[in-house]
Amino acid sequence: MKWSALAVALVAALSFVACGRKPDAASDGAQIVKIGQSSPLTGPQAHLGKDNDNGARLAIDEINAAHPVLAGKPVVFELVSEDDGADPKTATTVAQRLVDEGVVGVIGHLNSGATIPASKVYADAGIPQISPSATAVKYTTQGFKTAFRVMTNDAQQGKVLGAYAAKLGKKIAIIDDRTAYGQGLADEVEKAAKAAGEDVVAREYTTDRASDFMAILTSIKSKSPDVVFFGGMDPQAAPLVKQMRQLGMKAQFLGADGSETPKFIELAGPDAEGSIASMPGLPLESMPGGQAFKQKFEAKYGEIQNYAPYAYDAARVMVDAMKRANSAEPAKFLAELPKTDFQGVTGHIRFDSRGDLAGGSITLYQVKNGKWTVLETVKSAE
Amino acid sequence: MKMFRSRPWLGISLLVAALLVLPLVVDASLGRSWVRVFDFALLYVMLALGLNIVVGYAGLLDLGYIAFYAVGAYTWALLASPQFGLHLPFWAILPIGAGVAALFGILLGTPTLRLRGDYLAIVTLGFGEIIRIFLNNLNEPVNITNGPQGITLIDPASLGSFSLGQAHSVFGLELSAPHFYYYLFLLFACGVIFISLRLENSRIGRAWVAIREDEIAAAAMGINTRNIKLLAFAMGATFAGLAGGLFASFQGFVSPESFNLLESIMILCMIVLGGMGHIPGVILGAVLLTVLPEALRYVGDLQRVTLGRVLIDPADLRMLLFGLALVLMMLFRPAGLMPSIRRKREFSETGQP
Amino acid sequence: MDILIQQLINGLVLGSVYALVALGYTMVYGILELINFAHGEVTMMGAMVAVAVMGMLMGAAPDLPGVWVALLGLLAAVSACMALGYVIERAAYRPLRQAPRLAPLITAIGISILLQNIAMMIWGKQYIPFPRILPEARHNILGASITDVQIAILGLTLVIMAGLVWLVNRTSLGRAMRAVAQSKSVAQLMGVDVNKVISATFLIGSGLGAVAGVMVSANYGQAHYYMGFLLGLKAFSAAVLGGIGNIAGAMLGGLLLGVIESLGAGYIGDLTGGFLGSQYQDVFAFAVLILVLVFRPSGLLGEKGVERA
Numbered sequence A: 001m002k003w004s005a006l007a008v009a010l011v012a013a014l015s016f017v018a019c020g021r022k023p024d025a026a027s028d029g030a031q032i033v034k035i036g037q038s039s040p041l042t043g044p045q046a047h048l049g050k051d052n053d054n055g056a057r058l059a060i061d062e063i064n065a066a067h068p069v070l071a072g073k074p075v076v077f078e079l080v081s082e083d084d085g086a087d088p089k090t091a092t093t094v095a096q097r098l099v100d101e102g103v104v105g106v107i108g109h110l111n112s113g114a115t116i117p118a119s120k121v122y123a124d125a126g127i128p129q130i131s132p133s134a135t136a137v138k139y140t141t142q143g144f145k146t147a148f149r150v151m152t153n154d155a156q157q158g159k160v161l162g163a164y165a166a167k168l169g170k171k172i173a174i175i176d177d178r179t180a181y182g183q184g185l186a187d188e189v190e191k192a193a194k195a196a197g198e199d200v201v202a203r204e205y206t207t208d209r210a211s212d213f214m215a216i217l218t219s220i221k222s223k224s225p226d227v228v229f230f231g232g233m234d235p236q237a238a239p240l241v242k243q244m245r246q247l248g249m250k251a252q253f254l255g256a257d258g259s260e261t262p263k264f265i266e267l268a269g270p271d272a273e274g275s276i277a278s279m280p281g282l283p284l285e286s287m288p289g290g291q292a293f294k295q296k297f298e299a300k301y302g303e304i305q306n307y308a309p310y311a312y313d314a315a316r317v318m319v320d321a322m323k324r325a326n327s328a329e330p331a332k333f334l335a336e337l338p339k340t341d342f343q344g345v346t347g348h349i350r351f352d353s354r355g356d357l358a359g360g361s362i363t364l365y366q367v368k369n370g371k372w373t374v375l376e377t378v379k380s381a382e
Numbered sequence B: 001m002k003m004f005r006s007r008p009w010l011g012i013s014l015l016v017a018a019l020l021v022l023p024l025v026v027d028a029s030l031g032r033s034w035v036r037v038f039d040f041a042l043l044y045v046m047l048a049l050g051l052n053i054v055v056g057y058a059g060l061l062d063l064g065y066i067a068f069y070a071v072g073a074y075t076w077a078l079l080a081s082p083q084f085g086l087h088l089p090f091w092a093i094l095p096i097g098a099g100v101a102a103l104f105g106i107l108l109g110t111p112t113l114r115l116r117g118d119y120l121a122i123v124t125l126g127f128g129e130i131i132r133i134f135l136n137n138l139n140e141p142v143n144i145t146n147g148p149q150g151i152t153l154i155d156p157a158s159l160g161s162f163s164l165g166q167a168h169s170v171f172g173l174e175l176s177a178p179h180f181y182y183y184l185f186l187l188f189a190c191g192v193i194f195i196s197l198r199l200e201n202s203r204i205g206r207a208w209v210a211i212r213e214d215e216i217a218a219a220a221m222g223i224n225t226r227n228i229k230l231l232a233f234a235m236g237a238t239f240a241g242l243a244g245g246l247f248a249s250f251q252g253f254v255s256p257e258s259f260n261l262l263e264s265i266m267i268l269c270m271i272v273l274g275g276m277g278h279i280p281g282v283i284l285g286a287v288l289l290t291v292l293p294e295a296l297r298y299v300g301d302l303q304r305v306t307l308g309r310v311l312i313d314p315a316d317l318r319m320l321l322f323g324l325a326l327v328l329m330m331l332f333r334p335a336g337l338m339p340s341i342r343r344k345r346e347f348s349e350t351g352q353p
Numbered sequence C: 001m002d003i004l005i006q007q008l009i010n011g012l013v014l015g016s017v018y019a020l021v022a023l024g025y026t027m028v029y030g031i032l033e034l035i036n037f038a039h040g041e042v043t044m045m046g047a048m049v050a051v052a053v054m055g056m057l058m059g060a061a062p063d064l065p066g067v068w069v070a071l072l073g074l075l076a077a078v079s080a081c082m083a084l085g086y087v088i089e090r091a092a093y094r095p096l097r098q099a100p101r102l103a104p105l106i107t108a109i110g111i112s113i114l115l116q117n118i119a120m121m122i123w124g125k126q127y128i129p130f131p132r133i134l135p136e137a138r139h140n141i142l143g144a145s146i147t148d149v150q151i152a153i154l155g156l157t158l159v160i161m162a163g164l165v166w167l168v169n170r171t172s173l174g175r176a177m178r179a180v181a182q183s184k185s186v187a188q189l190m191g192v193d194v195n196k197v198i199s200a201t202f203l204i205g206s207g208l209g210a211v212a213g214v215m216v217s218a219n220y221g222q223a224h225y226y227m228g229f230l231l232g233l234k235a236f237s238a239a240v241l242g243g244i245g246n247i248a249g250a251m252l253g254g255l256l257l258g259v260i261e262s263l264g265a266g267y268i269g270d271l272t273g274g275f276l277g278s279q280y281q282d283v284f285a286f287a288v289l290i291l292v293l294v295f296r297p298s299g300l301l302g303e304k305g306v307e308r309a
Helices: A002-018 A046-065 A088-100 A112-125 A154-168 A180-195 A214-221 A234-246 A262-272 A290-301 A308-325 A330-339 B002-006 B008-029 B032-057 B066-079 B090-112 B117-137 B177-200 B203-213 B215-220 B225-251 B261-274 B279-307 B314-332 B341-349 C002-032 C039-060 C066-096 C102-123 C148-170 C172-182 C184-189 C194-220 C227-242 C247-271 C278-295
Strands: A031-039 A073-083 A105-108 A129-131 A147-149 A171-176 A199-205 A227-231 A252-255 A276-280 A361-368 A371-379 B168-170 B173-175 C138-141 C144-147
Touching: A031 A046, A031 A088, A031 A308, A046 A073, A046 A105, A046 A290, A046 A308, A073 A088, A088 A112, A088 B032, A088 B225, A105 A112, A105 A308, A112 A129, A112 A147, A112 A180, A129 A308, A154 A180, A154 A227, A154 A252, A154 A276, A154 A361, A154 A371, A171 A180, A171 A214, A180 A199, A180 A227, A199 A214, A199 C278, A214 A234, A214 C002, A214 C247, A214 C278, A227 A234, A234 A252, A234 A262, A262 A361, A262 A371, A290 A308, A308 A330, B008 B032, B008 B177, B032 B177, B032 B203, B032 B225, B032 B261, B032 B279, B066 B090, B066 B117, B066 B225, B066 B261, B090 B117, B090 B225, B090 C278, B117 B261, B117 C227, B117 C278, B177 B203, B177 B225, B177 B279, B203 B215, B203 B225, B215 B225, B261 B279, B261 B314, B261 C102, B279 B314, B314 C066, B314 C102, C002 C039, C002 C144, C002 C148, C002 C172, C002 C194, C002 C227, C002 C247, C039 C066, C039 C102, C039 C194, C039 C227, C066 C102, C066 C194, C102 C227, C144 C148, C148 C172, C148 C194, C148 C247, C172 C184, C172 C194, C184 C194, C194 C227, C227 C247, C227 C278, C247 C278
Parallel strands: A031 A073, A031 A105, A105 A129, A129 A147, A171 A199, A171 A227, A227 A252, A252 A276
Antiparallel strands: A276 A361, A361 A371, B168 B173, C138 C144
16 A cells, blocks of 8 residues: 555656746846856855855846847846755756756856866756866866866965975975865975975874864974965864964964955954965956955955955856857857956956966965955966 | 555556656656756665664664765775776676675674664764775875865766766657666665565564664574674665765765765664654655755745745755754654554554663 | 973863763763754854854943953853753653654754754854953963963863762752663652753753853854864764763763874874874774773773663
């Protein structure tokens, strides 16, 4: 009896869902073009995920405000945002969902761990994907024609950081959080530091959930490094810096884009002073339109967390390719994407043959008087 | 088995037909992402049935079950990807993966034979974490698992030259990878269900229940509790290893973050929610908990329709409702949605299990 | 040598927090045989409430000395968490007291998810900084450094533990708690109000959790809706290590786990000749836990031979 009851229930459910699909609503006769966005909107990285979402949303709103026209027809862009929870498995489901919903392109994902498995789904569907913040080298080396990013990858940033560390002192200690991002970057920094003649005195590890680093810092302290590099995000970087000072360590803190956030200063307080961190791209303030972007963004969503400008640029690069192709069809504007030559708020955006940012710049910042201030900008080798 | 006697084949054939057309209907109505959701649901059915043997039948609370899934997934990933340049066919890897997982099951089972209840829970939890940490760090000094970066470009399952990872046209129908995997998973899930059903009323199955109810009495009745417990661990691990291998081939990418503690807890929730020790209940629990978080993505649309605007971010609300559902379900159906007859009886008569 | 002392101090501070949270797990377990999975989230709520109240106080009364603000914040957190613990027990666990063993566990997981998401909706997805109102001076002990906050953590933990031991062994409530832990039905026959005792246990355990939560956020300078999960997990391991259900065991287990983690992270590289590094610190902690349990299946101080299944 139970089996047949189950069967009846299943059939009923199927017929229910069969009628459930709703058509796309077109507002004022304009054709709706959907662009996907995916990032963790729940979980520990939800604040960064929301930031990406806001960045892309601002771009889309601005583009729509200019009443765009493609192939002679007015179009309205719609951002479809989905939560991937920073989880690789959810990321593929979400990617498929975006494909189903008929998005023509995707801005995302945030984490390399989610971006890589999702890129396969987009590649299969022939939908271009621009990640604003995935930095793992692997993302663009899988051979997918649809994968692009508007941020320098770990190798590019790691080289700059390693070379810069050599300028700061002879002995370096390297810590990473054992995530795809932190480990990938730390390995590149280690390589570059060694190449620059640096002495790597300690290589320690933590996790992306940790808040206590006293044990590894005590052990690092005994090796008296001049520089401590941390590959990871600000929730770890801030207490790490605090605990370094608690232990009386004078070493220079060096971080990457995960640490170069206002939150880092807010959380670490006076201990943040003097910390140095890198951020791909050029300083927002010095870019044409950068200051305006910042003001608009902050008026609408509050402080920029981290990658919102990249999500903003990613969305505009995608629409730019559509304009050049004069079509919102993925196959057509995908052919235009590699030819991108776009002046964004994070820098001049061009892609190399793999979809990586070509010749991207990396800017080093230092906390001075409770603010990130520009130290110097380094052009990464191609 | 009353249900088979009255009208044996009608229900089953209806069920089989419904399951066969399910991905086609879902694809046409809800979209392909839902086919993917059902693919995962079938994987979780296998996982939940495996854990059901350990927790439901033998009463051994295992909180590190996902480790065996990870072992299966990484076995496939290492034997069929550019990582070591190996590309074994899937009929060769699956048994290897399941076997390696079973070995790990025994490895975990042996030192923990004396532990009971919550002590066992914490040791298995630790075991699961240890496996995950090793997978996350075995990229140095020798690169085995590629560390947190995970392993990409894993071969899809293929039958001869027919790769399940690509779209093909079958009988005039354009079918894609999620469809093929759905049928593959369905096949394996049916196998797992069949084995579970056969085990339930076998000598071994009864021995497990005896151990669950009273280990000392079971030993007194001449049951070799050590071997029977190890068998439970190995059996559960085998199913998980199988599911893991299929997962790796389906996803094409594995990384340690897919195998965290929360996954173990989720699978435990599935079997408790559905009804521990009862196969249809466990299946229901697995399907429900896979589908529910996805279905809750629509609460945004629901708000827009009923309230005219989105009051609360659907992404925020999703997990909140999920937690609430778990609590309410347990408050009103503490023995699970579809409890086994034995459990139902225990619950209503004495109140004390 | 000073490194070893520093690592021991690190471990003891970490362990004190584990011990306080572990007490909450172990007290509930001792009486209900329930793993209160939501306890880590109660701890998180304590930290969040404290930070929020302190922020309000600093806005309303900017002249109030920092220590007073912190104490009032702590008080608010403790009361809020006690109320929360009481409500959770009444609404989610009491109806399930006769249910199959794993049902309340699932409820606890559900409550845990619920609390996390409620906190996320109230306080946002961001890490929030703990206001800098406490003295941050560093002191030197034999070449190792320790901050005021850390000294306060160690001192407060010691006082609380002593108080708890007194409560359990010397008061009538403590006697009733021990009686209920042994047998609910017999205790009831002897005139103990079992429900009241269980409520009291939840109140105390949640209060301790709140204190631990405030300590953690003060020490690391931040609070976040997700902070309770890992802390709860570690504390639960500590409780099991010491012998779950045993109060002295939770204290011992907590301190021990803290020290093991600290020494493990600090020395694992030297011990294995650089083959294993600090990435295996949790492996080290879990391995010790497993080894202890394999040889002492009821934990370090757990009663032997008691069948709890």
